Amino acid sequence: MVLDIWKQIKKNKIDPVYMIYGTETFLINETKQLLIKQLLNEDELDFNYASYDLEETPVEVAIEDAETFPFMGEKRLIVMQNPVFLTSEKQKGKVEHNLKRLEAYIKEPAPYSVVLFTAPYEKLDERKKITKELKRNAVAGEAKRLTEPELKAWVRDRAGHEGVEIDEEAIELMLALAGSNLFMLTSEVDKLALYAGESRRIDAQMVDRLVARSLEQNIFTLIDKIVQRKIDEALRIYHDLLKQNEEPIKILAAIAGQLRLIYQVKELSRRGYGQQQIAGFLKVHPYRVKLAAGQARHFSDGELARTIEMIANADYQMKTGGMKKELLIEMILFNLNGK
Missing domain, CATH: 1.10.8.60 (Helicase, Ruva Protein; domain 3)
Structure with missing residues (x-):
């Protein structure tokens, strides 16, 4: 796990090769920043730090840089982004990589360089030899949503x-x-x-x-107020969103998304899935599933189905100019309140 790798880096226990893969961009970027902070001072950045996009540059070029002695410092940091050859995806462009050269390097990395592979992919191709070699010889961590x-x-x-x-x-x-x-x-x-x-x-x-409320959280709170039959407070949140220049169609989409999540959580819970399993299946954070599960208890299946259909009709009217957009959402809120 990436957080465990951070702990070691902060203790200055640094390995020669790292591979961080996954879709949580923040964790990937933070790993890079931690390595920069531990290895290089500001004066050394220009000389001993380099970043290569492997969709545009052959990996052997980056390896040559890693094998170059540091200038005015003790360590070099080489970041290799987008190693698409670790996945089953088709490579963009016509860049050819000497993977045998890479295999040889990761088995015997330069002692004065630290290499960081950043692979922003949901999964790697575990069948490939180079993926296996990197996982075997590098410190690997998955940048996934935190529990x-x-x-x-x-x-x-x-x-x-x-x-x-x-x-x-x-x-x-x-x-x-x-x-x-x-x-x-x-x-x-x-x-x-x-x-x-x-x-x-x-x-x-x-x-x-x-703390600023995200649109997602404002929508969650708005639906929560409806659940509690507090239509005046739900309308106040809605009008506050309009004052913040949120587009009615965007607000409607967010309401639809939350209600759809509630419906899915309700159905999957009934089938015996746990919250972590539901989060993985729906590809949303477990915390959102936990909150949606709490709201799901206040809606029947029929109420949710009718409400989602009502929202679909409102979306159609918004896009065809059937009625003033702001009023359409107000009507939905009143209908939800009455259920």
Whole structure:
């Protein structure tokens, strides 16, 4: 797991070859930044850091660079992006790679260089010899969505990195408000750390006051208000979104997405799937599944089916100019309230 690799890097226990693969861009980028911080100072960056896109450059060119002695420093960092030859995907362009040269290098890497392969792919082709060799000889980690406990640990660690403590209740609320996007969470934790000032502590009140609500979270809260029969508060959230210049068609799509998720979670739960299994099957974060499961208890299958059909009709009218877009969503909210 990437988080375990980070722990070792922070302890300055650095290996010669790393391979980070997966679709969580933040984790891939953060691994690269950690290696830069540990290996190079600002004066060395221009001389001892290089990045190659392997969709455009043969891998042997990057290897030659890794075999070059560092200048004005002790280590070189070579990043090799998009190693599409590790997947079953067809390569773009006509770049040919000398994979035998790569195999030889990873078995005997240069002691003065660190090589990082960043593979932003959902999965690698495990049948390929080069994939097997890299997994055998490199430190490999999958950059995948963090589980709820991992997310909480990551937020806690990020706050500690900024020199502040964060309460458990504050972490829970932050994840509920901002979602699971690591780029957004980083921004929010850093902002709260600055606001905490000399107290060096982030509490739930601070999070509630300062953390920006994502559109996804606003929609979740809006549906929650409908579940609680608080139509006035649901309408207030909707009008706030309009004031923030959110397009009605985008709001409608987000409402449809949340209701569809509730329907899917409800159905898969009935079939005996656990929340982690549902998250994997639907390719959404487990935290979203947990929240949707809570809302699913308040809707029957028939209510959800009718509501999704109503939203589909509203979407058609929005796109054909049948009625004012803002009013269409208000009508849906009133209908949902009456169920």
